Amino acid sequence: MWKEFKEFIMTGNVIDLAVAVLLAGAVGMVVNGFVTDIMMPIVGSVSGGVDFSDMKYVLSPAVVAADGTVTTPENAIMYGKWINSIINLIIVGFVLFMIVKAYGKVRAKKEEAPAPPPGPTEIDLLKEIRDALKK
Template structure:
């Protein structure tokens, strides 16, 4: 049984999959930084100087002082962060498309 497991793990498909998962995580971090630090400030500038990460629709305002009795935290729909996530998804999808397209050419 241990020998079968070793043969399974050492097959090319499993190793390739493991490398792909690690690379996808690294690419995701790079793209997330690219979107948050480069793309969205440019988009925000063209939208009139808006920082999308901080855009929200407040449902309940904060009341009281944090740590004291009767404190109510703000409840808000953070739609700007969601816009950032959508842009991130589109860029990740495009990068993965380019990687697969380049791989299929060889």
């Protein structure tokens, strides 16, 4: 059983999958940083300086004791974080679209490479041998 597992792990597909998962995680971190640190401040300033992550609808406010401690926390719907997630999804989808589109162009160029001129086929060679033997 250990030998079968070792053979399975060492196949190219599993290693390719592992590399793809690691790269996807790294790309996800880069895109998330891009969205959070670059795009969201731009979107916020275009929309009048609104920070979407702070937007919420309070269902019940927090109850604060006389000494300043919170006895009952605030109950709120944090729809601003959801808006951030939607914007993040749109930007990630667009980035992936651009990557796939660029990959398609590169792949199409490789497929358009002219095929080498066809050489003589087996039948042509056999015909030449037959004709040479007749002479």
